[in-house]
Amino acid sequence: MKEIIPIEEGDFYWSENGFRVFTAQYHYKRGYCCESGCRHCPFGYDPKTNTQ
Structure with missing residues (x-):
C-alpha cells in the first residue's frame, strides 16, 4: 500500500x-x-511521449 x-x-x-x-x-x-500528466509535475513527465 502506498x-x-x-x-x-x-x-x-x-x-x-x-x-x-x-x-x-x-x-x-x-x-x-504518478505519470498522470499533472499540471505542476516537478519530475518532467510528458504524457504525449510517456517519458520523464
Whole structure:
C-alpha cells in the first residue's frame, strides 16, 4: 500500500471548475511521479511521449 501524505497549506488549490490541483510542493513531498500528466509535475513527465 502506498504511503498516505497528509495535505498541508500550499499543497493544492481549487481550479475555476472545482477540481483540486496539486502543486509541485505536494508532488515533491510524495516523492515520485504518478505519470498522470499533472499540471505542476516537478519530475518532467510528458504524457504525449510517456517519458520523464
